[in-house]
Amino acid sequence: MRNLKFLSLVLFTGLLYTACSNDDDNTPDPVNEEEVITTLTATLTPDGGGTTITLQTRDLDGDGPNAPEVTVSGNLATGVTYNGSIVLLNETETPAENITEEVMEEAEEHQFFYTTGGGLEVTTVYVDMDSDGNPLGTEFTLTAGNPSSGTLTFTLRHEPTKPNTGLSDAGGETDIAATFNVTVE
Amino acid sequence: MRFYVLVLLLLSSVPSISQNCNYTLSGTVVDLHDGSVLVGALLIVAGTEQAVVTDVDGKFVIPGLCENTYSIQVSHPYCTTRGFSVKVSGNMTRNFQLEHHLEELNEVTLQGKAFQNKTKTSFENEISKDELERFSNGSLGDALNSLSGVSSLNTGNTVVKPLINGLHSSRVVIMNDGVRMEDQEWGAEHAPNMDINTAGNITLIKGAGALQFGGDAVGGVIIAEAPKVSVKDSLYGKTSLTGASNGRGGSLTSRLTKSFQSGWYGTVQGTVKRFGDFEAPDYMLSNTGIFERNASLRIGLNRFAYAIEAYYSLFKNEIGILRASHLGGAQDQLRAINSDRPLIITDFTYDIAEPRQDVTHHLAMLKAFKRFDGLGKVSLQYDFQRNHRLEFDIRRGDDRDKASLDLQLDTHTLMLDLHSSFSDAMEFKTGLSARYQNNFANPDTGVRRLIPDYDKYDLGIYGIVDYRLNENWLLEAGGRFDYTYMDVFKFYRTSFWESRNYDELFPEIVIEETGNQILTNPQLNFYNASATAGATYSFKDDYKLFLNYSLATRAPNPSELFSEGLHHSASRIELGDLRFNSETAHKFSSTLQRENENFGFSLNPYINLINDFIVIEPTEIQQTVRGNFQVWEYRQTNARLLGVDVDASYAFTENFRFDHQFSLVKGYDRSQKEALIDIPPVSTKNGLVYQNRDFNNVWLQLQSEYVFRQNEFPDNNFEVFIPETDTFETVDVSTPPDAYHLLNFNSSIDFSINQKSTLTVGFEVTNILNTSYRNYLNRLRYYADDLGRNFLLHLRINY
Numbered sequence: 001m002r003n004l005k006f007l008s009l010v011l012f013t014g015l016l017y018t019a020c021s022n023d024d025d026n027t028p029d030p031v032n033e034e035e036v037i038t039t040l041t042a043t044l045t046p047d048g049g050g051t052t053i054t055l056q057t058r059d060l061d062g063d064g065p066n067a068p069e070v071t072v073s074g075n076l077a078t079g080v081t082y083n084g085s086i087v088l089l090n091e092t093e094t095p096a097e098n099i100t101e102e103v104m105e106e107a108e109e110h111q112f113f114y115t116t117g118g119g120l121e122v123t124t125v126y127v128d129m130d131s132d133g134n135p136l137g138t139e140f141t142l143t144a145g146n147p148s149s150g151t152l153t154f155t156l157r158h159e160p161t162k163p164n165t166g167l168s169d170a171g172g173e174t175d176i177a178a179t180f181n182v183t184v185e
Numbered sequence: 186m187r188f189y190v191l192v193l194l195l196l197s198s199v200p201s202i203s204q205n206c207n208y209t210l211s212g213t214v215v216d217l218h219d220g221s222v223l224v225g226a227l228l229i230v231a232g233t234e235q236a237v238v239t240d241v242d243g244k245f246v247i248p249g250l251c252e253n254t255y256s257i258q259v260s261h262p263y264c265t266t267r268g269f270s271v272k273v274s275g276n277m278t279r280n281f282q283l284e285h286h287l288e289e290l291n292e293v294t295l296q297g298k299a300f301q302n303k304t305k306t307s308f309e310n311e312i313s314k315d316e317l318e319r320f321s322n323g324s325l326g327d328a329l330n331s332l333s334g335v336s337s338l339n340t341g342n343t344v345v346k347p348l349i350n351g352l353h354s355s356r357v358v359i360m361n362d363g364v365r366m367e368d369q370e371w372g373a374e375h376a377p378n379m380d381i382n383t384a385g386n387i388t389l390i391k392g393a394g395a396l397q398f399g400g401d402a403v404g405g406v407i408i409a410e411a412p413k414v415s416v417k418d419s420l421y422g423k424t425s426l427t428g429a430s431n432g433r434g435g436s437l438t439s440r441l442t443k444s445f446q447s448g449w450y451g452t453v454q455g456t457v458k459r460f461g462d463f464e465a466p467d468y469m470l471s472n473t474g475i476f477e478r479n480a481s482l483r484i485g486l487n488r489f490a491y492a493i494e495a496y497y498s499l500f501k502n503e504i505g506i507l508r509a510s511h512l513g514g515a516q517d518q519l520r521a522i523n524s525d526r527p528l529i530i531t532d533f534t535y536d537i538a539e540p541r542q543d544v545t546h547h548l549a550m551l552k553a554f555k556r557f558d559g560l561g562k563v564s565l566q567y568d569f570q571r572n573h574r575l576e577f578d579i580r581r582g583d584d585r586d587k588a589s590l591d592l593q594l595d596t597h598t599l600m601l602d603l604h605s606s607f608s609d610a611m612e613f614k615t616g617l618s619a620r621y622q623n624n625f626a627n628p629d630t631g632v633r634r635l636i637p638d639y640d641k642y643d644l645g646i647y648g649i650v651d652y653r654l655n656e657n658w659l660l661e662a663g664g665r666f667d668y669t670y671m672d673v674f675k676f677y678r679t680s681f682w683e684s685r686n687y688d689e690l691f692p693e694i695v696i697e698e699t700g701n702q703i704l705t706n707p708q709l710n711f712y713n714a715s716a717t718a719g720a721t722y723s724f725k726d727d728y729k730l731f732l733n734y735s736l737a738t739r740a741p742n743p744s745e746l747f748s749e750g751l752h753h754s755a756s757r758i759e760l761g762d763l764r765f766n767s768e769t770a771h772k773f774s775s776t777l778q779r780e781n782e783n784f785g786f787s788l789n790p791y792i793n794l795i796n797d798f799i800v801i802e803p804t805e806i807q808q809t810v811r812g813n814f815q816v817w818e819y820r821q822t823n824a825r826l827l828g829v830d831v832d833a834s835y836a837f838t839e840n841f842r843f844d845h846q847f848s849l850v851k852g853y854d855r856s857q858k859e860a861l862i863d864i865p866p867v868s869t870k871n872g873l874v875y876q877n878r879d880f881n882n883v884w885l886q887l888q889s890e891y892v893f894r895q896n897e898f899p900d901n902n903f904e905v906f907i908p909e910t911d912t913f914e915t916v917d918v919s920t921p922p923d924a925y926h927l928l929n930f931n932s933s934i935d936f937s938i939n940q941k942s943t944l945t946v947g948f949e950v951t952n953i954l955n956t957s958y959r960n961y962l963n964r965l966r967y968y969a970d971d972l973g974r975n976f977l978l979h980l981r982i983n984y
Contacts, residue, residue: 027674027696027697027704027706028626028628028634028637028638028674028676028704029628030628030676030699030700030702030704031628031630031631031632031633031634031676032631032700033631033632033633034583034584034631034632035580035581035582035584035631035632037810037811038810039810040810057810058810059808059809059810060701061678061679061680061681061701062678062809063750063751063758063807063809063814064678064680064681065678065680065681065684065807066680066684067807067808068808068809068810092700092701094700102581102582103581105582106581106582115908115909117908117911118911150911151908151911153908155908157513158513158579158581159579166909167908167909168909171528171529173511173512173513173517173579174512174513174514174516174517174811174812175513175581175811176810176811176812177513177514177516177811177812177813177908178810179906179908
C-alpha cells in the first residue's frame with residue numbers, strides 16, 4: 001500500500017513536471033519603446049519673414065549604439081528675432097508619436113532650458129507658460145546678437161523645482177539634452 | 186520490501202506476546218569518545234515508535250516494555266544516529282554510546298535529516314537559532330553580514346544581497362529548506378526572496394564544496410533550514426515583535442507548531458514587516474520604505490524509517506528605492522554625486538512611491554525519504570517556484586502607473602538523492618536533479634525586455650564520498666556534472682546586432698526583422714563539470730585543520746548574456762554578450778580552527794582563481810537625445826581573489842567574553858592587470874559580551890565595527906559636457922567612500938512567564954554615535970548617506 005502511494009507520488013510529480021513544460025511555438029511580440037524620444041526639432045522662424053532655421057537631433061535607435069544625427073540648416077542673422085518652437089517625436093513608432101503633446105499636458109512637471117556656450121551671443125525668452133504661470137518653453141523667442149559662434153543647448157527637465165532661476169537650481173531629471181553648434185553672422 | 190516485512194513483523198510481534206508489559210528500560214546516553222553525557226538525545230523504539238528524550242544528565246527512562254527484543258534508535262543532533270538491539274527481561278539499565286560528530290564534522294542535524302552533512306572538509310559558519318532571532322526584523326542579508334567573510338551588496342538598506350568572499354548574485358546559491366532559490370538572483374539589486382523567520386538555522390559554506398546543491402556556487406552556498414520538530418505530542422510556538430525608531434516601523438512574526446507522538450506535525454508561520462522612510466543622521470532618505478508580508482504552512486510525517494513533508498510559502502515584498510537615485514543622464518549623475526545631500530528630500534511617509542520594486546515569490550515543495558536496509562536513505566523532492574517581479578520607474582503620461590519591468594520566472598525541480606554508509610568509516614552521497622525554468626517578460630510594460638523570454642533545462646548528477654582514515658584524518662572527494670540548455674527568444678536592436686557583428690556570426694538564429702528590431706532564437710548549451718577534494722585533520726583534542734579544493738563551473742546568467750539597454754537605477758547602458766562561455770573557478774582554502782571555551786578561533790585563508798570571470802565595466806560614453814550615458818559592457822577575464830577571514834573569541838571570566846572578526850579580500854583582474862570592482866574593503870568587528878545564564882540569561886553586547894577605505898579599485902571615471910558652465914567635468918563613479926566606525930549595543934533578558942513560556946525582552950541601538958557614513962558596496966552611496974542611529978525594542982515569547 002505504501003509502495004503504491006509512493007509510486008503514485010512519483011508519477012504525479014513526473015506528470016506535473018512534463019505538463020508544465022509544454023512549449024508553445026508562439027514567438028513573442030516586439031516591444032516598441034513608448035517613452036523614447038528619438039527626435040528633437042527646434043524651428044526658428046524669423047519675425048517679419050526670412051529663411052527659417054531648423055535645428056534637429058535624431059537618434060532612431062534610441063539607447064542603441066548609433067549616435068544622434070545632429071543638423072543645423074543654416075546660420076542666424078545678427079539682430080533678427082526668431083519665433084522658436086520645439087517638437088519632440090518618438091519615431092520608433094509608426095506613425096511617429098508626438099511627445100510634445102504629453103509634455104504640454106504635464107506642463108507643471110516639465111520645463112525647457114536654453115543654454116548658450118562658447119561665446120555664442122543669443123538671448124532667449126519663454127513664450128508659453130504652465131497653469132501656474134511658470135515657464136514651460138516649448139515656444140520661445142530667440143534674438144541673435146553680434147556675429148559669433150558657439151553652442152546652443154536645449155535641456156528638458158522632468159519634475160524640476162518651479163519656479164527656478166535656471167538649470168543650476170532647477171533640479172529634476174534630464175529628459176533631453178541636445179547641443180547644437182550655431183553661428184550668428 | 187524487506188523493510189516492510191521487518192516493520193510488519195515488528196508491529197505484529199508486539200501485541201502477540203501477551204506478557205507482563207510493565208518493564209522499564211533506563212540508562213544514560215554518553216559520548217563514545219570522552220564519556221560525557223548527551224543531553225536531548227532521542228530514543229525511538231522501533232515498531233511502537235515510542236520516543237523519549239534524555240534529560241540534563243543524559244538519563245532516559247522507557248516505560249511499558251514487554252519481555253522482548255527491541256530495536257532502539259538513538260539519535261542526537263550532534264551525533265551519528267545508531268541502532269541498538271536490547272533484550273528486555275525485567276527492569277533493566279543499559280547505557281548507550283554515540284559518536285559525537287559535531288566537533289569533527291561541524292555538521293548540523295535537521296528536521297527529517299535531509300541535509301545532515303553538507304560538506305566534510307569545508308569549514309562552515311553557522312548562525313544559530315538564538316542569533317537568528319535577533320534579526321527577525323531584518324533580512325537574510327543582514328543576518329549573514331554578522332559572519333566573517335560575508336558582506337553585502339546593498340541598494341539602500343532594504344535590498345541586501347549577500348556577498349561571500351567578494352562574490353555575489355548568481356555566484357551565491359541559496360538553499361531555502363532544501364529548495365534552491367530561483368528568484369532572479371542575477372540582478373545586483375534583487376534581494377533574496379525569503380523570510381528569515383522561516384529558518385531555524387543558517388549555515389554558510391564559502392566556496393563550492395557542497396556539490397549536492399549545485400556545481401556553480403563560485404562564491405558559496407547559504408543553507409537555511411527549518412527548525413527541527415520533535416516526535417512527541419506537543420503544541421508550541423513563538424511570537425516576536427520588534428519596533429524601531431529609524432523607519433518608524435517594525436515587524437511581527439509568529440510561528441505555531443503542533444506535533445504528535447505518531448510523527449505527524451504541522452507548522453504555520455507568518456510575518457508582517459512595515460517601515461516608512463528611513464533616516465540618515467542629517468536628512469530623510471525619501472522613498473525608502475518597505476512593506477513585507479510572508480506566510481508559510483508545513484505538514485509532515487516524521488518517522489525514523491521514512492518521512493514525508495509538504496511545504497508552501499508566500500513571500501511578498503514592496504520596496505521603495507531612494508527617490509534621489511533615479512536619474513536622467515550623465516549630467517544628472519554629476520549633479521547627484523557632487524551634491525552632499527540627496528537632490529530630493531521630502532517629509533517622512535509610509536507611502537512607497539516610484540521608483541519601487543514589488544516582488545512575489547511562491548514556493549511549494551513536496552519531499553519524502555525512506556531508509557532501505559543495505560542501501561541507505563533515498564530522498565525524493567519536487568518543488569515549484571514562481572517569482573514575479575515588478576519594477577516601477579518614474580514615467581510620463583499614460584505609462585505613469587505601469588511597471589517598467591514585469592518578469593515572471595517559473596521553476597520546477599525534481600531531485601532524487603541517495604545517502605548511504607558503506608561502513609562506519611565511509612559514507613556516500615549521490616543524486617540526480619532535473620530542472621525546468623520558464624521566464625516570461627510581459628510586453629505590456631512598453632519598455633523593451635531587459636531579460637528575454639526563455640526556457641531553460643538543467644540536468645545534474647553528483648557523487649560525494651567521504652572516508653575516515655583514522656582518529657585524525659577525514660577525507661572527502663566529490664564530482665558533479667551539469668548540462669544546461671537554454672531556448673531563448675530575444676529581440677535585438679538592429680543597430681546593436683550589426684555593431685556587434687552578430688549579423689555575420691549568428692545569421693542562422695534570425696527569425697524575423699521587424700522595423701528596427703530583429704527577433705532571434707538563440708539556443709545555448711553548457712556542459713559544466715565541478716569537483717571537490719579535501720581533508721580534515723583533527724589534533725590536540727580541540728584543534729582542526731580543514732583543507733579543501735573546489736572546482737566550480739557556472740553558466741552565464743540571462744543578464745550577462747542578453748542585457749541590452751538603459752538601466753535607470755544605475756543611470757547607465759548595460760550590454761551583455763551572446764558569445765559567453767561558462768566561468769570556471771578553482772578555489773583553495775584552508776582553515777585552522779580551535780574550539781575551546783576559553784580561547785577559540787578560526788583562521789581561514791583562501792585563493793580563488795576564476796577563469797572567464799564575467800565582469801561588467803564601462804567601455805565608452807554613448808550619446809542619445811536624452812544626453813550622454815556611460816556604457817557598461819560585460820566581458821570575460823581571468824580573476825584572482827585572495828583573502829583571509831579570522832574569528833576569535835576569548836573568555837576573561839565565565840560571563841565575560843571578547844569576540845573578534847576580521848575579513849580581508851583582494852580582487853585582481855589578471856588580464857587587465859588592475860583591481861576588480863566592488864570588492865569589499867577590509868573590515869573588523871570587535872565586541873564585548875556579558876552573559877549570565879543564572880540571572881535571567883541576561884546578555885549584553887557592545888560592538889565596534891570598523892570598515893577601512895577600499896584603496897584598490899578600477900578607475901571608471903568619465904567626462905561629460907555641462908552646458909551651463911560650458912565645460913567638460915569628471916563624473917567620479919569610482920572613488921570609494923572614506924573609512925568609518927560604527928558602535929552598536931544589543932541586549933536581551935529572559936523572563937519566565939510560566940513553566941512552558943518565556944518572554945525575552947531585547948533592547949538594541951545601532952550606530953550609537955549617529956555617524957554619517959557611506960558604504961562602498963551600497964549602490965546608492967553616490968546619492969545619500971547610510972542609516973543613522975536606530976533604537977530597537979524586541980519582545981519575543983516562546984510558548
